Amino acid sequence: MASTKSTVAEVFAKLPPVLSKFFQQYPPTPLVKYARKPISFKAGNMNPFLMSINKATKKYREPIFSLRKQSEIYKAALEFGLESLLPTMNKKFGLEKFRTKKPMKGVVRFKGSKDERTAEARRVKREEAIAKADEIITKIRGPKYQRKVEKRKLGPKNLF
Structure with missing residues (x-):
């Protein structure tokens, strides 16, 4: 048992001061469920990274560690592979x-x-107008134009 305590102490000695101080105040996750x-x-299981609430006044307190300090602790833990703790x-x-x-709107x-x-x-409106053009012109110009439209639909005469 003494050998495991000494190995844990050796591991903590190798950690940067920010991380070792944090783990002294707040034990790793497997030991305490935050x-x-x-x-x-x-x-006792208050999360130091989240806001806390005063039950009497129903007011929230800021987290113990600011976002900047959280990122310092996380980056140090990531360097040693301890971010899961x-x-x-x-x-x-x-x-x-x-x-x-969330991606930007633009x-x-x-x-x-x-x-x-x-x-x-x-474009759709223009195509509809072109399709109805002959009907509109026929209403305005009369039956003479209607005959012209019908001739055009038959196609050109084959001269040979």
């Missing part, structure tokens, strides 16, 4: 940060100019 939600600041935190790091990040769907946005509707 809360995943804000709870009373007097509770830290309590849960709201701050995201590395690729996880970009996987959960990147997903570019707004474009008004001309570009309405181009498709105008």
